[in-house]
Amino acid sequence: MNPEMAFFYAVALLMIATAFGMVLARDMVHGVLFMVGNFVLTAVLYLLLNAPFIAAVQLIVYAGAIMVLFLFVVMLLGAQDLSLSEPAGGRRIIGVAAVLILGSLLTFVVKEGLPAGTAAGLAEERLPTLAAFGREGVEDPQSGAAFGSPQMVGEALYREPYHIVPFELVSLLLLVAMMGAVVIASFGKGGVAAAGPEQRPGEDSA
């Protein structure tokens, strides 16, 4: 076994362990930290897959912004007793059986769906191909950028005109999601909408 395979298996085992730790967490803060560990290990795998730009985005967005959001909400709602919120025995057995069947089917399908011969055959038909620049250090003959580098991702994102429209739509989606989060979180008992302007701090003394 060469070092890259050994590294992959170590990271993969850690990822599965952190995923189980997250799903089976008794303390919600521990669950969030296990999730962050899983996302950081995913970024390591992205680096192994020649995707440094996606690895950086993964760290910034998932291990940064989303972790802060989850931790903030967990701290805001306070520590809850998770041991009381477990399902009954029958439901648990059915759930585990369903997941085992789904997992074995998925593993079989996706592992056999792209065998080595098929991938090599497909890659030979395409330009740019893995054989052309996919390995470490080999560059794109046209632009000189390495596969997966920020330069190449940026060129794919901005040079082809049909990627500009989804890019702008996603920015619109983020704006709508931000406004929706503010509106939803301030709705209900004790929120800004229910409290009204007369209960704002600083105005009650007037």
Next chain:
Amino acid sequence: MSVPPGHFMALSAILFSIGVLGVLLRRNVIIVLMSVELMLNAVNLTWIAAGRALGDIDSHIFVFFSLTVAAAEVAVGLALVVAIYRSLGRTDVDDISMLNG
């Protein structure tokens, strides 16, 4: 010899199944949301592995958009969790049955 793409595919299938396990078995909404994030993350790993195997940079574009949508989904989902906690005092999925006809 680098790691074959099938290994990454199998790993992401296992991670996806663990996420499904969390969605099916846990009753806390925050844990369920985190399991959904785990499933999204597993699918992103499949994209990147297939993109390298096929030498296609468009997979990185898809993962980029998927990350953005996941961030928006977490913002709205956690706002819903806060609103549910305010009105019910709990965050168990079994208690949230107002739309259950």
